[in-house]
Amino acid sequence: MSSQSELIAKKARAAGNILKTASGENRSQLLYKIHDSLKANADVIKSANKLDLENAVKTNLSSALLKRLDLFKGDKFDVMLQGIIDVANLDDPVGVVKMARELDEGLTLYQVTSPVGVLLVIFESRPEVIANITALSIKSGNAAILKGGKESVHTFREMSKIVTETIIKYQDTTGIPDGSIQLIETRDDVANLLDQVDYIDLVVPRGSNALVKNIMNSTRIPVLGHADGICSIYVDEEANMNEAKRITLDAKTNYPAGCNAMETLLINPKLKNWYEVLINLNQVGKVTLHVTKDVKIEYLKVLKDLNLQESLESMVVDIDEEKEFDQEYLSLDAAVKFVNSTEEAIKHINTHSSKHTDAIITENEEKANMFLKGIDSASVYWNASTRFADGFRYGFGAEVGIATSKIHARGPVGLDGLVIYQYILKGHGQVASDYIGAGGQKAFIHKNLDIKNIKL
Amino acid sequence: MSSQSELIAKKARAAGNILKTASGENRSQLLYKIHDSLKANADVIKSANKLDLENAVKTNLSSALLKRLDLFKGDKFDVMLQGIIDVANLDDPVGVVKMARELDEGLTLYQVTSPVGVLLVIFESRPEVIANITALSIKSGNAAILKGGKESVHTFREMSKIVTETIIKYQDTTGIPDGSIQLIETRDDVANLLDQVDYIDLVVPRGSNALVKNIMNSTRIPVLGHADGICSIYVDEEANMNEAKRITLDAKTNYPAGCNAMETLLINPKLKNWYEVLINLNQVGKVTLHVTKDVKIEYLKVLKDLNLQESLESMVVDIDEEKEFDQEYLSLDAAVKFVNSTEEAIKHINTHSSKHTDAIITENEEKANMFLKGIDSASVYWNASTRFADGFRYGFGAEVGIATSKIHARGPVGLDGLVIYQYILKGHGQVASDYIGAGGQKAFIHKNLDIKNIKL
Numbered sequence A, B: 001m002s003s004q005s006e007l008i009a010k011k012a013r014a015a016g017n018i019l020k021t022a023s024g025e026n027r028s029q030l031l032y033k034i035h036d037s038l039k040a041n042a043d044v045i046k047s048a049n050k051l052d053l054e055n056a057v058k059t060n061l062s063s064a065l066l067k068r069l070d071l072f073k074g075d076k077f078d079v080m081l082q083g084i085i086d087v088a089n090l091d092d093p094v095g096v097v098k099m100a101r102e103l104d105e106g107l108t109l110y111q112v113t114s115p116v117g118v119l120l121v122i123f124e125s126r127p128e129v130i131a132n133i134t135a136l137s138i139k140s141g142n143a144a145i146l147k148g149g150k151e152s153v154h155t156f157r158e159m160s161k162i163v164t165e166t167i168i169k170y171q172d173t174t175g176i177p178d179g180s181i182q183l184i185e186t187r188d189d190v191a192n193l194l195d196q197v198d199y200i201d202l203v204v205p206r207g208s209n210a211l212v213k214n215i216m217n218s219t220r221i222p223v224l225g226h227a228d229g230i231c232s233i234y235v236d237e238e239a240n241m242n243e244a245k246r247i248t249l250d251a252k253t254n255y256p257a258g259c260n261a262m263e264t265l266l267i268n269p270k271l272k273n274w275y276e277v278l279i280n281l282n283q284v285g286k287v288t289l290h291v292t293k294d295v296k297i298e299y300l301k302v303l304k305d306l307n308l309q310e311s312l313e314s315m316v317v318d319i320d321e322e323k324e325f326d327q328e329y330l331s332l333d334a335a336v337k338f339v340n341s342t343e344e345a346i347k348h349i350n351t352h353s354s355k356h357t358d359a360i361i362t363e364n365e366e367k368a369n370m371f372l373k374g375i376d377s378a379s380v381y382w383n384a385s386t387r388f389a390d391g392f393r394y395g396f397g398a399e400v401g402i403a404t405s406k407i408h409a410r411g412p413v414g415l416d417g418l419v420i421y422q423y424i425l426k427g428h429g430q431v432a433s434d435y436i437g438a439g440g441q442k443a444f445i446h447k448n449l450d451i452k453n454i455k456l
Helices: A004-019 A024-040 A042-058 A063-069 A076-088 A129-139 A150-169 A187-193 A209-216 A241-253 A275-283 A293-305 A309-315 A342-352 A365-374 B004-019 B024-040 B042-058 B063-069 B076-088 B129-139 B150-169 B187-193 B209-216 B241-253 B275-283 B293-305 B309-315 B342-352 B365-374
Strands: A097-104 A107-115 A118-123 A143-147 A181-184 A202-206 A231-235 A262-267 A288-291 A316-318 A333-338 A357-361 A379-384 A401-403 A411-413 A419-430 B097-104 B107-115 B118-123 B143-147 B181-184 B202-206 B231-235 B262-267 B288-291 B316-318 B333-338 B357-361 B379-384 B401-403 B411-413 B419-430
Touching (some): A024 A042, A024 A076, A118 A187, A129 A150, A129 A181, A181 A187, A231 A241, A231 A342, A275 A309, A293 A316, A342 A357, B004 B118, B004 B187, B024 B042, B063 B150, B097 B419, B129 B143, B129 B181, B231 B342, B241 B262, B262 B342, B288 B293, B342 B365, B357 B365
Parallel strands (some): A231 A262, A231 A357, A262 A333, A288 A316, B118 B202, B288 B316, B357 B379
Antiparallel strands (some): A097 A107, A401 A411
């Protein structure tokens, strides 16, 4: 007998197989309809959201979390609705011809983008995310199973109901079937779904480190996302001091809890007045610096000379090197270490970074290129803040997440990460045994065609 | 304390980080040197291979396996050597600029191909594969840990020694370090390496179904490959009979043990003289047909009418539908089922196929397009034999394997499957907090640049 999770996963697979064949126009049309339905039902959604907020107050949720739960705070609901339209209006990521090659006369091979298939998307309690994920999934032709944080259960349930009703209502005109978007509610369901490797193609967890790590450790289904964002900046001896100060300050303090915030500062002590970078972080950024022994000795000496010891010393603490180079602070704290060369910086970063985003500050192009080539992270920067690592800043229109794995999609991931490709071969009765290598005499011609002129 | 496997994996990671920075020219140069060393040491390799062959005879290995073990049978050794040169001469898959975009003036984002990192490649006893994998790994800038079948252990050990010595000898000129290619010998090592998710990025198993399935089930590291190749051909009522006969015969009999061989024939009984396709497979192909009940009744009736019952009846057997639609025969056997429409064929294939390669035979373009869009397999064909699903036939120059997963790389995989990308951002001191969305007023310009003119 099939389990409940297997039934959900099977239903998603069946829906995905049909959704895959819907035209880009119909996928966008459905998103406009979903936009309209959510807008028309704002009142019902608001009531459900109120219920969630009341329950949250009862369970003494923090004010930060309450703010997240409140879907009607400021223009949040309208921004969410506009987001659906924005995604609907993006170029269709499906059916794009990436390669066309004549294998022989009348035997042509095409590589064409196609949906990944079935997504399992797990996110926390922000109610607007359900609209965002629905839009991304349908736009990219993927069926999705959604699981949101339990604090927003009533809002999710109401919104999901409206989405499902809209899908069913327009099923005959769009060709997009019921089951394309399914909501699940309990943690048990997630655990069981993570076993459905035959039906689910990709897990997209959006949320806390702990959530993502836990998911990565409990499934054999590929996971698109990131747990840690341990980003480092190396300030070279040939750095422009003004840039070094501005960039490190921005990277650490613009949004300290962001996954693209600087956690480690590697600084070359041969840089003239290197300590200005640290003083700037201490004074302007109110950043506590977790420093190695040699940094501490040198820095405290400078602070004493500059009569800054009293005001800044409390923001200089000893680092536990065994631990702190491999963790995120997610706060106004940064690890600081001396490194004596670009090579040493590269080695430190390739050992300790989470392969998210790392930067070098230098005026020396040769060293910059060595760094850009040598660092094995999804994003590698020269003279820019790590905070630019973001799908919208990269110009992707939509962000699915930020991935730190080494295959499929890396760094900020747009709709491209939700599609893959298929090979389409169109022939006229050709068989392999006529060709060299399979018993025959014919040779392949392997002539590449200009994909600009090809529409399948 | 680190385990032996962890040390091997760490060494590979460290080597990969350096190999990643080597120029394409140096990577190819090293391959020429490896070619020369293997050629110069043909005698030592031959002695080792002789030892393996003698041991194999002692353990009563089948003659088919003995043939595989013999590296000096015919021109096998020379073909192997030429293969290294061929890979060395391919275009460099690393450092290719795929996208360039001005985020703002003086702030430019590049998407550039880069090696995946560290590969664990597991293969069976064909000794020439070690040269092939070494070439593919180094060409694509990846460090590799290799494990070959135990029957060829002496040959592998000798060849690996020569490869390692060559890498070390030219390390100073190529910049490619020791540890870039490592051989491991025992099964225990493999099991432990499959746990090294922090150091190994991709597992590439090449070998039997059982081997691949076992690996896929025992690691959280992504696996590039395929277990089953359950390929189906749907012969539509509007098929050209001659093409239907030729294609199904080729797909089943050209190499029945191939993963791209036809396992299931779906035939529309409305096709005039549909039974000719079956008679052709029986008579010409000597294929045993495993048929559903309705096919059996109709086909035996025809055979009787045509006076063929006596000669062919023994090649018509009852199918166990529960089992046989989901398995490979890998022999001169095929499952046969009536389907009444393209939709029904699509549904059967999406349910039972292993997402490898499936084909439709029809003269009706509309039905063909429905099939090409609806089938969720890596390769989908119209009027061509499934046997074309092969890296060399697709014109990839080299084949890493055939993948049936839904992400990263699908179908026949060339060097492209061993690279991924990084984002490189070059700035002039820009910080996120100056821009809209992070507290500032500046807007991004997001202007795409023509990648033809860009060389990083």
